[in-house]
Amino acid sequence: MRAFVAAALALTMASYALPAAGQQPDTKPRPSAAREGTAKMRSVTGSVKTATDKGLVVVGREAGQKDKEWAFALDSATRIEAGGTAKAAADLREGDAVTVTYMNRDGKIVAQRITVKAP
Numbered sequence: 001m002r003a004f005v006a007a008a009l010a011l012t013m014a015s016y017a018l019p020a021a022g023q024q025p026d027t028k029p030r031p032s033a034a035r036e037g038t039a040k041m042r043s044v045t046g047s048v049k050t051a052t053d054k055g056l057v058v059v060g061r062e063a064g065q066k067d068k069e070w071a072f073a074l075d076s077a078t079r080i081e082a083g084g085t086a087k088a089a090a091d092l093r094e095g096d097a098v099t100v101t102y103m104n105r106d107g108k109i110v111a112q113r114i115t116v117k118a119p
Contacts, residue, residue, distance in 0.1 A: 043062065045060050046070070046100075047097055048092050049069065052089065055073055056100070060100075072100055072109050078113070078114065079113045082118075097116070097117040098114055
């Protein structure tokens, strides 16, 4: 199951396509890259479906939206906290109630802060 989730996260988070043989890579600035410095933080509230050291899948919603499945990338800047104590991604369990603050960066949804709510 973990291998499947890891593969799904890897496919979901792929952000660049390799150029075909003989073609030059596209180096034009993308509109999202121009706005990257002003990227807006957003948040999702829900429950953990799966967690690895590189990614997190949460079933939940943003304010005013319907529930859906969210795949978040985790990086060295991602902070995970439960009850005021720092935690590791390995400490997250299926069903944990969480709020994930994230931003879109380089075509990926990257978790900035994960707050685990008390049961």
